[in-house]
Amino acid sequence: RLGVVITLTDITSLREAEDELRRRASELQASDRRKDEFLAMLAHELRNPLSPIQSSLEIMSLQALDDPLTNQCREVIERQVQQLTRLVDDLLEVSRINTGKIQLQIERIDLGATVQRGIETSRPAVDAKQHRLQFVGPPEPVWVRADATRIAQVIGNLVNNAAKYTENGGEIAVRLESERGHAVVRVRDSGIGIPQEMLGEVFDLFTQVHRSLDRSQGGLGIGLALVKRLVTIHGGQVEAHSDGAGLGSEFVIRLPQGESERAAPEPPRADK
Numbered sequence: 001r002l003g004v005v006i007t008l009t010d011i012t013s014l015r016e017a018e019d020e021l022r023r024r025a026s027e028l029q030a031s032d033r034r035k036d037e038f039l040a041m042l043a044h045e046l047r048n049p050l051s052p053i054q055s056s057l058e059i060m061s062l063q064a065l066d067d068p069l070t071n072q073c074r075e076v077i078e079r080q081v082q083q084l085t086r087l088v089d090d091l092l093e094v095s096r097i098n099t100g101k102i103q104l105q106i107e108r109i110d111l112g113a114t115v116q117r118g119i120e121t122s123r124p125a126v127d128a129k130q131h132r133l134q135f136v137g138p139p140e141p142v143w144v145r146a147d148a149t150r151i152a153q154v155i156g157n158l159v160n161n162a163a164k165y166t167e168n169g170g171e172i173a174v175r176l177e178s179e180r181g182h183a184v185v186r187v188r189d190s191g192i193g194i195p196q197e198m199l200g201e202v203f204d205l206f207t208q209v210h211r212s213l214d215r216s217q218g219g220l221g222i223g224l225a226l227v228k229r230l231v232t233i234h235g236g237q238v239e240a241h242s243d244g245a246g247l248g249s250e251f252v253i254r255l256p257q258g259e260s261e262r263a264a265p266e267p268p269r270a271d272k
């Protein structure tokens with residue numbers, strides 16, 4: 001009889017514990033939602049003033065100035081606005097993915113052109129540190145089905161990091177190939193490298209390996225997390241390689257290439 005009483009008591013306390021756990025889980029979910037909403041709102045508020053600043057800069061740059069100091073200042077503003085825009089766009093994308101609100105515009109695209117577009121968004125960061133950047137791709141188009149804007153953002157983030165984590169005058173190489181049913185993009189740099197034990201973590205949100213070193217460069221540790229999320233929702237994979245500190249890093253992206261993408265000729269262009 002005593003045994004039965006104890007069991008009933010156990011069941012009651014187990015149920016209470018379960019209820020308590022459920023209540024805490026839903027509290028956590030609600031606060032997570034509030035955090036996501038706050039991040040989205042913050043990113044929007046920061047994004048709004050950036051567009052007019054950027055277009056004003058473009059208009060200003062149409063005017064040739066012969067004052068070197070003014071030109072230098074304009075370049076600094078351009079570079080900083082570009083960094084801030086990347087950060088805010090990444091933040092917006094992460095919050096879109098977290099809240100399931102991301103909508104990919106999937107089309108058949110020539111990956112080579114998209115990779116070059118991504119490289120161009122990081123050109124100011126590359127030039128500012130006098131890096132040499134080389135892009136090598138096959139002469140024929142590499143077709144994939146993907147969201148061109150998002151893939152350009154992925155490449156832009158990788159090239160931007162390559163520039164950021166490499167001492168002045170470094171080498172950055174971007175290679176595009178077709179390999180066994182995949183389109184492969186490799187972004188290699190001659191920079192500070194990543195310790196072996198950190199390679200698995202660099203794609204985690206808010207992870208910064210060289211925290212103390214690159215504070216001056218800004219960054220929140222969201223660029224690579226976004227790269228991984230975007231590549232994954234395209235059905236692709238991303239890897240980080242490095243031979244260690246000072247020996248450079250390489251990021252490899254694989255995007256699936258269906259039979260039709262590989263073989264089919266270029267589709268007729270729809271008039272827009």
Ligand code: ADP
Pocket residue numbers: 161162165189191192193194202207208209210211218219220221222223224225248249
């Ligand atoms: P961050 O805003 O800090 O650059 P990322 O998510 O883009 O954030 O990168 C995460 C961390 O991975 C960086 O803080 C840096 O320590 C490391 N990292 C990224 N790219 C490279 C690279 N090309 N070479 C060396 N370390 C890198």
